Amino acid sequence: MNDHEVHLHITTPDELVALIPYWLGYHPHDNVVILAQRHGRVELGCALTTDQVGQADVLADLADMLSTRVGDAMLMVVGYGPARSIDEAVACVEIALGAQQIDISLVVSDRRFWVRSAGERVEWSPGHRFDPRASVAATAAVSAGLQVLGGRDQVSALVAGPGADDRAIADAWRTARQQASAWSPGQREEFLDDCLTRSVDHAEDLSRDELTQLGALVQCLELRDRAWLAMDSVGAWRHQQLWLAVVALTPPSAAAPVLCLTAVAAWLGGGGAVFTECLVRCEQVDPDYSMLAVLREVHDLAVPPSMWKRMGRDRRDRHRRLRQPAPPVIADPQAS
Numbered sequence: 001m002n003d004h005e006v007h008l009h010i011t012t013p014d015e016l017v018a019l020i021p022y023w024l025g026y027h028p029h030d031n032v033v034i035l036a037q038r039h040g041r042v043e044l045g046c047a048l049t050t051d052q053v054g055q056a057d058v059l060a061d062l063a064d065m066l067s068t069r070v071g072d073a074m075l076m077v078v079g080y081g082p083a084r085s086i087d088e089a090v091a092c093v094e095i096a097l098g099a100q101q102i103d104i105s106l107v108v109s110d111r112r113f114w115v116r117s118a119g120e121r122v123e124w125s126p127g128h129r130f131d132p133r134a135s136v137a138a139t140a141a142v143s144a145g146l147q148v149l150g151g152r153d154q155v156s157a158l159v160a161g162p163g164a165d166d167r168a169i170a171d172a173w174r175t176a177r178q179q180a181s182a183w184s185p186g187q188r189e190e191f192l193d194d195c196l197t198r199s200v201d202h203a204e205d206l207s208r209d210e211l212t213q214l215g216a217l218v219q220c221l222e223l224r225d226r227a228w229l230a231m232d233s234v235g236a237w238r239h240q241q242l243w244l245a246v247v248a249l250t251p252p253s254a255a256a257p258v259l260c261l262t263a264v265a266a267w268l269g270g271g272g273a274v275f276t277e278c279l280v281r282c283e284q285v286d287p288d289y290s291m292l293a294v295l296r297e298v299h300d301l302a303v304p305p306s307m308w309k310r311m312g313r314d315r316r317d318r319h320r321r322l323r324q325p326a327p328p329v330i331a332d333p334q335a336s
Contacts, residue, residue, distance in 0.1 A: 013106055014128065017113050018135035020078055021148040025273045026155050028080040032089050034062070035078075036070040037103070044070050044302055045272070050081065053089040059096035066097065069302055074103035083109040083122040090116060155273045158244055159259060159281050164252050172208070173251055176216040188217055189226065196230050200238040208249060214242075215250040215258050224257045224291075228264045233305055236269030244274075256286035263295050268305045275299065 010016050021027045023035075024047055032053055035045040044066070052058045066075070075097060079090040087107045094105055094116070105116040112127035114120040120127065162169045180188060195214055198204040206214075218224040231239045243262040250258050263278035265271075279299060282292045297303075 013104065013113060013115055014130040015135060016076065016104070017078065017106060017108050017130060018132040020080075021132075023270075024148075025271055026148060026152055029151060030081040030086070032077065032079045032086070032093050034066075034093065034097070035076040036066060036073040037076060038070065038073040043073060044304070046302070047272075048093070050085065050089045053092050059093065063096050063098075065302055072101070075101050077102055077105040078108060079106070080108045083107060083112075083114075083127075087114070087116070087122045152273065152277075155277050156280075158274060159247055159262065159277050161247050161250060161252060161255050161281070166251070169249060169251055172212045172249065173216065173254070176209070176212045179213065180216045188220070188223060192217055192223055192226060193230075196227070196239075196242075199242045200230075200235045203238065206242070206245070211246050212249045215246045215254065218257045218261060219254060224261065227261055231265055231268055231308075233268045233308065236265050237271075239265035240269055240271060240274065252285045256282050256289040256292065259285075260289070260291040260295060267295075267298065268308055270305070 010019060020033055020035075023042070023045065024033065028047055030050045031047045032050070033045065033047045035042050037043065046062070048058065048062070066073075077090055077093050077097070079086040079093075081089070086109060090105055090107055094102060102117060107114045107116060107122060107127075109122075109127075111131065112129055114122055114125055114127045183191070191213065195206055195210055199206055218227055240262060243258055243265060246258050247255065247262055259278045259282040263275050263282070266274035266278065275295075276299065279292065279295055282289060282295075286292070
């Protein structure tokens with residue numbers, strides 16, 4: 001993905017249907033996607049599973065969140081799945097959110113879509129055929145570098161990491177930890193900064209040893225924070241790809257800080273699915289990790305990436321007041 005903000009114009013329902021997978025990062029199925037747009041710009045969005053749509057409290061929370069966050073923005077509601085069942089799910093969302101705020105609602109099934117907001121119903125209307133591969137909007141998304149995975153399970157696989165019994169990973173991790181322990185705080189910072197510059201600024205592939213070393217270094221909170229304070233929305237995708245590569249080489253007992261760094265990058269880059277899956281796995285490997293609580297709040301409150309500059313500035317100010325030297329030894333996560 002290229003490192004600039006992507007602007008794609010949607011003028012027809014079929015373009016909206018074709019573009020949503022690129023916005024999500026995967027092809028939705030049994031999902032209802034809700035996008036809030038104002039003045040032609042999507043300001044907020046989320047994807048609910050059909051199981052979530054059946055929970056009244058989830059829909060009530062969604063309505064409250066949209067009311068608080070985007071106020072009078074117009075909503076686009078698009079359901080993906082078997083025609084009859086997803087039509088019912090979209091109808092539930094319409095009722096929960098209020099038809100007066102819904103600009104367009106669609107049902108998408110087997111390369112057909114129905115415009116519910118125009119009165120079309122799957123029971124009697126044949127719908128409209130579409131081919132996402134022939135969509136001008138989808139072609140523009142691909143040209144802009146946007147990527148889409150086959151499904152949510154593939155997003156989960158991106159952050160799965162190695163198994164706890166992977167001996168090769170454990171041996172490499174032990175070596176990286178010993179190396180980091182021998183370095184001074186300045187050497188650790190220099191190594192981290194050099195890796196970020198090469199990977200993010202120059203798109204250079206780091207070696208497995210370097211990626212493993214990064215995973216060991218960011219177990220230190222000061223270095224972890226140094227890594228996320230280096231992020232911005234412009235280079236967010238490259239940061240995400242870097243930390244995903246580190247996740248793949250980090251044992252589960254040490255994965256929390258790396259997952260949180262990946263989550264921050266995904267949030268800044270608009271990768272909502274990767275962001276969410278990082279939080280899910282972090283809750284599995286270390287539910288009490290401090291940064292997870294912050295990111296869970298960002299997720300649950302749908303905090304926009306535009307808040308990043310202020311959050312980063314506040315954090316940098318705090319670091320200047322409280323900064324302590326990095327500890328002389330990187331703790332062994334296996335020993336805790």
